Amino acid sequence: MTEPLRVALAGIGTVGAGVVRLLEENGALIARRSGRPIEIVAVSARDRSKDRGVDLSRYTWVDDTAALATLDGVDVVVELIGGADGPALTLARNSISAGRAFVTANKAMIAHHGIELASAAEARSVALKYEAAVAGGIPVIKGLREGTAANELSRVYGILNGTCNYILTTMEGEGGGDFADVLAEAQALGYAEADPSFDIDGVDAAHKLSILASLAFGTVIDFESVAITGIRHVIAADIAEAKALGYRIRLVGVSETRGDGLFQRVHPHLVPLSHPLAHVSGSLNAVVAEGNFVGRLLFEGRGAGDGPTASAVVADLIDIARGEYSSAFAMPVAALIQRPAADAGERSGKCYLRFTVQDRPGVLAEIAAAMRDSNVSIESLIQRGAMPDGSVIVAIVTHAGPERCISDALERLRGSTSLIGQPMLMHILGD
Amino acid sequence: MTEPLRVALAGIGTVGAGVVRLLEENGALIARRSGRPIEIVAVSARDRSKDRGVDLSRYTWVDDTAALATLDGVDVVVELIGGADGPALTLARNSISAGRAFVTANKAMIAHHGIELASAAEARSVALKYEAAVAGGIPVIKGLREGTAANELSRVYGILNGTCNYILTTMEGEGGGDFADVLAEAQALGYAEADPSFDIDGVDAAHKLSILASLAFGTVIDFESVAITGIRHVIAADIAEAKALGYRIRLVGVSETRGDGLFQRVHPHLVPLSHPLAHVSGSLNAVVAEGNFVGRLLFEGRGAGDGPTASAVVADLIDIARGEYSSAFAMPVAALIQRPAADAGERSGKCYLRFTVQDRPGVLAEIAAAMRDSNVSIESLIQRGAMPDGSVIVAIVTHAGPERCISDALERLRGSTSLIGQPMLMHILGD
Numbered sequence: 001m002t003e004p005l006r007v008a009l010a011g012i013g014t015v016g017a018g019v020v021r022l023l024e025e026n027g028a029l030i031a032r033r034s035g036r037p038i039e040i041v042a043v044s045a046r047d048r049s050k051d052r053g054v055d056l057s058r059y060t061w062v063d064d065t066a067a068l069a070t071l072d073g074v075d076v077v078v079e080l081i082g083g084a085d086g087p088a089l090t091l092a093r094n095s096i097s098a099g100r101a102f103v104t105a106n107k108a109m110i111a112h113h114g115i116e117l118a119s120a121a122e123a124r125s126v127a128l129k130y131e132a133a134v135a136g137g138i139p140v141i142k143g144l145r146e147g148t149a150a151n152e153l154s155r156v157y158g159i160l161n162g163t164c165n166y167i168l169t170t171m172e173g174e175g176g177g178d179f180a181d182v183l184a185e186a187q188a189l190g191y192a193e194a195d196p197s198f199d200i201d202g203v204d205a206a207h208k209l210s211i212l213a214s215l216a217f218g219t220v221i222d223f224e225s226v227a228i229t230g231i232r233h234v235i236a237a238d239i240a241e242a243k244a245l246g247y248r249i250r251l252v253g254v255s256e257t258r259g260d261g262l263f264q265r266v267h268p269h270l271v272p273l274s275h276p277l278a279h280v281s282g283s284l285n286a287v288v289a290e291g292n293f294v295g296r297l298l299f300e301g302r303g304a305g306d307g308p309t310a311s312a313v314v315a316d317l318i319d320i321a322r323g324e325y326s327s328a329f330a331m332p333v334a335a336l337i338q339r340p341a342a343d344a345g346e347r348s349g350k351c352y353l354r355f356t357v358q359d360r361p362g363v364l365a366e367i368a369a370a371m372r373d374s375n376v377s378i379e380s381l382i383q384r385g386a387m388p389d390g391s392v393i394v395a396i397v398t399h400a401g402p403e404r405c406i407s408d409a410l411e412r413l414r415g416s417t418s419l420i421g422q423p424m425l426m427h428i429l430g431d
Numbered sequence: 432m433t434e435p436l437r438v439a440l441a442g443i444g445t446v447g448a449g450v451v452r453l454l455e456e457n458g459a460l461i462a463r464r465s466g467r468p469i470e471i472v473a474v475s476a477r478d479r480s481k482d483r484g485v486d487l488s489r490y491t492w493v494d495d496t497a498a499l500a501t502l503d504g505v506d507v508v509v510e511l512i513g514g515a516d517g518p519a520l521t522l523a524r525n526s527i528s529a530g531r532a533f534v535t536a537n538k539a540m541i542a543h544h545g546i547e548l549a550s551a552a553e554a555r556s557v558a559l560k561y562e563a564a565v566a567g568g569i570p571v572i573k574g575l576r577e578g579t580a581a582n583e584l585s586r587v588y589g590i591l592n593g594t595c596n597y598i599l600t601t602m603e604g605e606g607g608g609d610f611a612d613v614l615a616e617a618q619a620l621g622y623a624e625a626d627p628s629f630d631i632d633g634v635d636a637a638h639k640l641s642i643l644a645s646l647a648f649g650t651v652i653d654f655e656s657v658a659i660t661g662i663r664h665v666i667a668a669d670i671a672e673a674k675a676l677g678y679r680i681r682l683v684g685v686s687e688t689r690g691d692g693l694f695q696r697v698h699p700h701l702v703p704l705s706h707p708l709a710h711v712s713g714s715l716n717a718v719v720a721e722g723n724f725v726g727r728l729l730f731e732g733r734g735a736g737d738g739p740t741a742s743a744v745v746a747d748l749i750d751i752a753r754g755e756y757s758s759a760f761a762m763p764v765a766a767l768i769q770r771p772a773a774d775a776g777e778r779s780g781k782c783y784l785r786f787t788v789q790d791r792p793g794v795l796a797e798i799a800a801a802m803r804d805s806n807v808s809i810e811s812l813i814q815r816g817a818m819p820d821g822s823v824i825v826a827i828v829t830h831a832g833p834e835r836c837i838s839d840a841l842e843r844l845r846g847s848t849s850l851i852g853q854p855m856l857m858h859i860l861g862d
Contacts, residue, residue: 022724026583032649032766033580035758137725139578146755147570149464150745152457218463276731279710293453294568294742297732300707301725311725314581324577324755327466335463 004037005321008068009059010091011080012045015105015132017052018306019078019313024054030314034321038314044068069094076101076127076320078313084108096120096128101325103316105132105309111207111223114214115336118328128328129316134208135160135285137308138301139315144215144289145330151291156216157254157429160208160266162283162303163192163199164231164251168268169281172239172248179234191283201230202251202266209253213264215330216289217257218337225341226253226264233424234268238354241382241395242270247352248278252429261342270352270397270428276300277429345404350379350428353396353406355413356420359386363418367394374409377401391420397428435468436752439499440490441522442511443476446536446563448483449737450509450744455485461745465752469745475499500525507532507558507751509744515539527551527559532756534747536563536740542638542654545645546767549759558756560747565639566591566716568739569732570746575646575720576761582722587647588685588860591639591697593714593734594623594630595662595682599699600712602670603679609667622714632661633682633697640684644695646761647720648688649768656772657684657695664855665699669785672813672826673701678783679709683860692773701783701828701859707731708860776835781810781859784827784837786844787851790817794849798825805840808832822851828859 007023009016023030023040031037044062062068068077069091077095079102081088088109095102097120104110110117110130121128131141135158144156159165163186170182183200186192198204210223231251242249247270255264271278276298280286285303290296302308319325329336357363364383371378377399384393398406410423438454440447454461454471462468475493493499499508500522508526510533512519519540526533528551535541541548541561552559562572566589575587590596594617601613614631617623629635641654662682673680678701686695702709707729711717716734721727733739750756760767788794795814802809808830815824829837841854 018724022581026581026723029583029649030581032762035763138728139574142573142578143570146750147573147746148742149749150453150457150461150742152460218460276707276710279707291742292457293449293738293745295733295736295739297569297730299728299730301728307724308726311579311581311722314724315578318580319577319755322757324750324757326753326755331463332466335466 002036004039005034005317006039006041006073006075007078007317008042008071008074009040009078009080010044010065010068011082012043012052012056013080014306015309015313016045016080017054018310019080020054020056022310022314030318034318036321038317038321041073042068042071066090066094069100070098074100076103076317079104079106082106084112089113092117093120096124096126099124099126101127101320103129103313105130105313107133107204107207107211111210111221114211114221114329115333119333121328122333127320127325129319129325131316132309132312134211135287136301136303136305137311138285138287138299138303139312140212140287140299141215143297143299144212148289148291148294148297149330151293153216153289153291155254155256155290156212156287157252158287159250159277159280159285160205160253160303161199161251162285163196164205165280166191166283167200168231168234168249168251171234171236172243176236176239178236179232200232202228205251205253205266209255209264209266212287213255213262214336216255217262218331218335219262220336220338222262222264222341226266227344229267231268233422237384237393238424241354242352244382245380245397246273247271247428248273249426250277250280252277258342258347260339262339263342263344263347265344268426270426272429275429345402345407347403348400349403349430350400351398351406352426352428353398354424355394356391357394357418358420359390359392364394366416366418367413370409370412374405374412375401376405376409433467435470436465436748437470437472437504437506438509438748439473439502439505440471440509440511441475441496441499442513443474443483443487444511445737446740446744447476447511448485449741450511451485451487453741453745461749465749467752469748469752472504473499473502497521497525500531501529505531507534507748510535510537513537515543520544523548524551527555527557530555530557532558532751534560534744536561536744538564538635538638538642542641542652545642545652545760546764550764552759553764558751559759560750560756562747563740563743565642566718567734567736568742569716569718569730569734570743571643571718571730572646574728574730575643579720579722579725579728580761582725584647584720584722586685586687586721587643587718588683589718590681590708590711590716591636591684591734592630592682593716594627595636596711597622597714598631599662599665599680599682602665602667603674607667607670610663610665631663633659636682636684636697640686640695640697643718644686644693645767647686648693649762649766650693651767651769653693653695653772657697658775660698662699664853668815668824669855672785673783675813676811676828677704678702678859679704680857681708681711683708689773689778691770693770694773694775694778696775699857701857703860706860776833776838778834779831780834780861781831782829782837783857783859784829785855786825787822788825788849789851790821790823795825797847797849798844801840801843805836805843806832807836807840
């Protein structure tokens with residue numbers, strides 16, 4: 001087949017402009033690889049006059065983005081508008097029901113509506129693809145959907161948000177400060193959004209994790225049951241204590257099957273230096289998959305930015321041009337199962353606990369008693385002399401034990417007048 | 432489609448038994464993922480009576496392996512016999528010409544005959560797949576064929592032989608010895624073959640590299656032009672000097688485009704600790720691809736063994752069951768180009784040179800003069816006191832410069848009575 005694959009592009013921000021540039025620069029090579037050219041035929045965005053650094057004059061401009069769904073002469077609609085609902089979702093539904101293949105980088109929409117869209121795509125026998133929605137340029141959707149498809153996977157986890165990883169690795173560098181200072185710096189440099197909440201509070205990583213879990217475990221996407229904690233409460237002392245103990249702090253999304261249940265958590269973790277995720281620095285992303293035959297696989301690369309994201313979007317287009325696609329979530333939607341959220345309390349692991357406390361007698365005894373009474377066994381405890389404000393830091397690493405014991409201990413300490421602010425709990429990534 | 436995909440298995444050694452076991456254990460899950468069951472219908476190997484730890488009684492046994500190519504009721508032939516030519520190649524040719532899909536883990540055969548087989552597969556519109564031929568369980572063939580397909584790649588490189596990596600990382604561990612001692616240990620433990628030459632002399636890695644280069648650069652496989660040096664001449668002093676200088680030694684296969692040419696080299700390299708390949712330990716493999724939009728991607732995992740290799744073989748079968756396949760080398764064979772071997776002399780980089788020399792005056796001056804006269808600029812030089820046998824080690828790291836200057840300097844020193852044995856040259860992996 002040498003007919004071109006005809007693409008309509010909805011949304012021309014940074015990533016959209018990247019897709020245009022990629023198809024211009026690498027077009028001839030892509031035509032060799034696909035066996036046919038991939039051509040943008042129409043583009044649409046809110047503001048036609050905006051300078052996007054790419055020449056759009058050769059493409060048909062469509063004012064009404066929604067009209068791309070049914071525009072004549074289009075094989076694939078590429079959605080780069082963003083947002084879980086609204087125009088992006090309408091465009092997805094209408095494009096698919098009009099029999100067009102659909103490619104998106106929209107993790108929020110896939111996390112919330114991916115299964116519905118996959119059903120519709122199946123019914124119309126069209127492709128639904130979203131490689132760019134998770135981990136940017138890293139082909140991890142393909143890795144799980146195809147690369148590890150022969151395996152029963154027990155665990156999939158990774159560093160899924162570049163902004164958080166940039167902030168955490170900056171905090172651990174020379175002269176790294178507290179979270180708020182580093183965030184402000186990152187914002188000034190353009191590495192964090194003006195409203196960074198989706199990133200730093202872990203929602204973005206949770207969207208991605210819920211998608212990976214579905215692919216890995218053959219489950220219906222269940223974003224709602226992801227337990228989410230961001231990195232807002234990580235302080236410089238945590239970074240220092242973790243380092244002293246042989247760990248680095250990373251925001252890690254973890255999903256695993258536990259009995260009949262599905263466990264999904266996004267949480268700052270202490271990662272041992274012996275684990276490859278400890279060496280993932282700056283804005284890089286990385287995903288680990290553990291399968292019963294393949295063992296442990298690691299995929300690492302750039303998780304955001306126009307170039308890597310455009311690379312993933314166009315990889316999807318190449319799959320479509322080659323005719324290499326079928327079920328969006330690795331199996332027909334009817335074969336996906338619903339698993340209940342697993343009870344974290346039964347999960348066993350090591351934890352890091354940090355208390356900021358009053359500098360007065362008896363405080364340590366109070367904490368130690370709470371641990372003892374909840375059957376939490378302490379592996380190491382560091383108490384550091386008074387901070388500038390007179391408070392004291394107590395950092396504990398526990399032996400492996402059921403997580404409910406930790407919750408229980410924290411419950412015992414709730415409201416204690418010895419504590420200043422909330423204790424910080426971080427899980428320690430196990431092997 | 433719910434008809435089973437019917438598989439004939441040729442060769443039931445470790446990997447073959449792994450494939451049987453995998454399809455038994457994960458069969459139900461694979462049927463969900465593929466939309467249809469994948470079933471072994473016939474098996475063939477040399478010795479029917481051998482105990483392979485799996486029950487083969489439920490499959491049709493075929494004494495004459497060659498007959499699998501035309502056996503009725505077979506959709507795919509899986510070849511796990513090995514060897515570049517002979518029965519494996521005959522089976523490949525006959526299976527494809529009989530219109531059967533063909534899956535293999537045979538890197539030697541693909542490196543030597545892959546393009547011929549791909550042409551035949553194209554002519555018959557059948558699948559030819561070989562994920563297991565490179566880097567075992569790591570889906571790197573898929574990663575390059577599909578994951579990075581939107582990119583012009585500038586360089587693909589990696590650690591492609593687990594035996595060499597095991598030996599090198601053991602040498603750098605506590606009490607690690609010289610190459611020969613560690614090899615003997617590895618053989619005793621079953622981590623190295625009784626005849627380890629293919630592994631330790633770099634031929635196995637070169638087979639794999641030549642396949643990756645074809646996928647990455649759209650070139651005809653050119654195994655003959657890979658410059659190969661193995662790890663036989665790495666001594667404990669090299670490991671120690673590399674460590675002192677901030678490097679680890681890894682056998683790295685590197686391929687890159689240079690002007691019109693294709694550069695392919697397998698060579699022990701000094702890898703800076705800041706590079707992820709420095710942290711790939713034991714028998715793990717890792718591959719790095721650098722693209723003009725995606726940036727740097729890393730794939731890491733287990734590169735050998737029955738489980739990981741079976742995982743890759745069955746991933747290929749799942750692609751076939753799903754109908755997701757086309758050109759074996761990422762583009763139609765007619766689109767592949769032939770590039771001449773690039774002249775390494777024009778390549779610029781830093782090098783490590785180690786000389787074992789006589790302990791007498793003037794030797795260092797002789798070496799330094801050769802460097803100066805060949806325009807090799809020295810970044811650091813370490814001379815260590817006499818070894819037990821009275822010889823002296825001189826280790827040099829050069830500044831970046833053309834490789835031909837290094838060759839020239841070594842040529843000047845050839846035959847010098849100051850030198851004991853051959854100098855050791857290792858390239859330093861650049862960013």
